[in-house]
Amino acid sequence: MTTIYDIADKTGLSASTVARALNGSGYCSDKAKKKVFAAAEELGYVPYQAAKTLKSSITNKIMFCIPDIMNPYYFDMIKGVTQTLEDYNYNILLAYTMHSPEKELEILNSLKGRYVDGLIFGSFDYNPTLIEAIKDTGLPTAITSFYENSEYHNYYDCIYANQSRAAWIATHHCIENGHTRIAFLGGDPKEQNTKERFEGYCRALEESGIPVDNTLIINANFTRELALQKFQQFIRNDGKCTAVVACNDLMGIGCMNACSMLGLKVPDDISIVSLDNTEYCLCTNPPMTSVDMMQGKVGTEAARLVMDRILNKRSYRTDIVFSPEIIKRESVKKITL
Amino acid sequence: MTTIYDIADKTGLSASTVARALNGSGYCSDKAKKKVFAAAEELGYVPYQAAKTLKSSITNKIMFCIPDIMNPYYFDMIKGVTQTLEDYNYNILLAYTMHSPEKELEILNSLKGRYVDGLIFGSFDYNPTLIEAIKDTGLPTAITSFYENSEYHNYYDCIYANQSRAAWIATHHCIENGHTRIAFLGGDPKEQNTKERFEGYCRALEESGIPVDNTLIINANFTRELALQKFQQFIRNDGKCTAVVACNDLMGIGCMNACSMLGLKVPDDISIVSLDNTEYCLCTNPPMTSVDMMQGKVGTEAARLVMDRILNKRSYRTDIVFSPEIIKRESVKKITL
């Protein structure tokens, strides 16, 4: 490992001159600069990050913390974040919380060790404790959902696609196609995520004068497995629907799996539209209609806003909200009464 | 931000006593310890990582570098790495190279800034330059393929599932089911990855006395899109096969997509078996038979071996090779002549 002192020795200059040459800060003759660069090249010098950080307190890293690494919803977001950060010469530190609130707080607390300069945080369930912990990190932060907390309003930015509108669009699409018995396949109804999506579903129904029927609400947990099981159970218990709105692709696919096992044909016997529009939608047969939640853009803008707070010391709140878009494929059939 | 000096002030002790108390190193009375911990708790003290690192030169981070973040092949591996590292209280720094050899070298060179303690490196195409760059980082390294380089033999560990055996298994499975005209859907034939898999394919054929037919070899690039296109083209050009071995799930799915567009039924008209066994195989209809490459275990063991080199200063090579396993689903049909 070579340091500026090695370069200083080799060139006969002092360490500070070497530092100035390398950073282009302060005065330094061209001749000295040349010598320094030559020696640095020859010695394969790369500055020691820890020392730089100790001095400047900038780490060139931001943490991206998500509930579940295996959820395809986040893949595009990871990509968006990584690619954007690359332009800033920043690295991404990936953490995941396995949906555990304790784990979330633990990670946030560890951040006080300031091993990153900023934070992009995704959660299924924001709450005041969490937001306070986020604020306590003192880090420029973007969260990937909408969450309002008047006390800490300015401590974070929100970047997200409108969840309730997404569910509205999905539901409305079913209604447009003549469906009235539309099942809702959601996650834990106590979590913000499902709540918002459920709200959009209800609104679409009500706007069209279709009453919300509680027997059509199925609660799962955003996994394919449980959705499969719950939907199968729903049908076996004589559940009657002609369409289903699934709160994410994994559950949409679980639903398709169930249909296939039950001998139900999609979209002839049952129409399915899901939310997230991950690549999984292209794997199914028929390809699945799904609502694009703009995950890639959410990642990109979240990274950009965090960097804006870091670089430009912005200290007021900025939110960016995307409008979800339905991607029509072949899992929805028009029916007529 | 609070430092040991703040705690020293508050407790009336010296900074070194505080440090000793906090780390449990050196002498310290129980009474002092109690006071220190109380103050640390109250002040929300978390040690400043950069300072710790500068002193100890340990970062508690390892880099996981892969060619493509969006390739589902790596999802399980990321999970395996992350979960294992968590036990060691290590964080994962995620980088991706977009298949670019220049980018690979750039990242490896940046690692000389020692902002991580170890490296897990995945590539589609190892070569002497790359391995030398890996060795030059001076970091404990695990690579997720087999690659031999006698000069730098001991500088890295290899953790992988036997690629050629995986292709052999897939091909053999087709043969067992009566197929003789088996297409091979691969990536760039110059890359190690495809080469190994192709070798297994050929061996299985030859063992059964089936000649390798070059018209059945289709080169794509591991993406769904190109596989779809290439396979469609293959069929349109009167390509005749009853089964296809796809080198990864994405291509297997592209192939299924193509079949569906061409009006070919899987598995009645054509059997498909792919490699990787990602979750995507459960999305298709019918579910796709695929060979499990043990990605999760590869990630877990790679992390473990890197940590072993770090913690126990192991300096000799250790390889772990897993045996791939076929997961039979419904995309392969037995045919009789």
Next chain:
DNA sequence: CTGTTAGCGCGTTCAC
């Protein structure tokens, strides 16, 4: 234009 000095926060001597 260049070198000397000091200090970022922490951990580890080594005196007391």
Next chain:
DNA sequence: GTGAACGCGCTAACAG
């Protein structure tokens, strides 16, 4: 058992 002092590598302030 405790505190003063030093240094990890780098940069900024100042003196020359």
